[in-house]
Amino acid sequence: MIKLAANLSMMFQDLPFLDRFDAAAEAGFSGVEFMFPYDHGAGEVAERGRRCGLEIALFNLPAGDWAGGERGIAALPGRVEEFRAGVAKGLDYANALGCPRLHLMAGKASASTECRAVLLDNIAYAADLAAADNVEILIEPINTRVDIPGYFYGTTAEALSVIDGAGRANVRLQYDIYHMQIMEGDLARMIERLLPRIGHMQLADNPGRAEPGTGEINYPWLLSHIDALGYAGWIGCEYRPAGDTKAGLGWARDYLNSGRG
Ligand SMILES: O=C(O)C(=O)[C@H](O)CO
Numbered sequence: 289m290i291k292l293a294a295n296l297s298m299m300f301q302d303l304p305f306l307d308r309f310d311a312a313a314e315a316g317f318s319g320v321e322f323m324f325p326y327d328h329g330a331g332e333v334a335e336r337g338r339r340c341g342l343e344i345a346l347f348n349l350p351a352g353d354w355a356g357g358e359r360g361i362a363a364l365p366g367r368v369e370e371f372r373a374g375v376a377k378g379l380d381y382a383n384a385l386g387c388p389r390l391h392l393m394a395g396k397a398s399a400s401t402e403c404r405a406v407l408l409d410n411i412a413y414a415a416d417l418a419a420a421d422n423v424e425i426l427i428e429p430i431n432t433r434v435d436i437p438g439y440f441y442g443t444t445a446e447a448l449s450v451i452d453g454a455g456r457a458n459v460r461l462q463y464d465i466y467h468m469q470i471m472e473g474d475l476a477r478m479i480e481r482l483l484p485r486i487g488h489m490q491l492a493d494n495p496g497r498a499e500p501g502t503g504e505i506n507y508p509w510l511l512s513h514i515d516a517l518g519y520a521g522w523i524g525c526e527y528r529p530a531g532d533t534k535a536g537l538g539w540a541r542d543y544l545n546s547g548r549g
């Protein structure tokens with residue numbers, strides 16, 4: 289069964305963050321994900337999720353100075369103390385929100401031995417603490433052609449080599465179909481091959497990163513294929529709606545709860 293999570297950092301942006309939970313539930317979602325909950329108290333985010341009957345599928349560990357252009361700090365030498373404080377904060381929120389997954393972002397860093405060593409240490413540190421809370425750490429290759437030039441890993445091979453290097457069983461691959469269409473293509477076969485390593489998925493069409501049906505990816509076919517493969521995890525709708533979020537959800541009708549919207 290395909291389980292779609294609304295991405296509350298990209299969808300329903302006309303509403304304040306907490307009200308996006310209500311909008312997602314009304315649209316028929318049973319799960320949500322978002323980038324960062326940290327502007328709000330963990331208690332109030334948890335309460336809103338509970339009240340709306342929503343599972344919280346994933347959010348990001350603190351990722352440095354986002355507004356200043358940083359996209360994670362885990363591969364940055366000299367930022368280890370800040371990284372560790374972020375892990376503690378992220379796990380506090382994950383526990384309060386009942387969220388079993390955290391996305392750890394490496395950042396824009398050179399492919400140097402030093403950055404890789406810092407990254408592997410940081411991932412192992414986060415994974416060991418997370419394991420004690422039954423939380424998984426997710427590593428997502430992000431396209432370096434359009435969205436984040438210079439990001440530490442842009443392909444599944446690079447991300448898997450980092451995961452294997454960290455050597456922790458609770459570190460898994462976050463497969464974002466949009467990024468991987470740009471970097472690798474061959475989506476169906478790649479997902480089939482990588483399925484045992486994938487802990488979370490995300491989607492958007494390409495080009496433009498809007499909803500399925502606006503670009504080149506055959507989502508009706510691909511989602512049936514993912515379903516047939518037996519993928520049981522969440523797929524986050526990490527797209528920028530081309531217009532009104534709810535009006536653009538026609539593509540998802542078969543996968544959402546009905547009767548609430
Ligand atoms: O950029 C992406 O695709 C992500 O999933 C990161 O979490 C940034 O939000």
Ligand SMILES: [Mg+2]
Pocket residue numbers: 428464490526
């Ligand atoms: Mg993503």
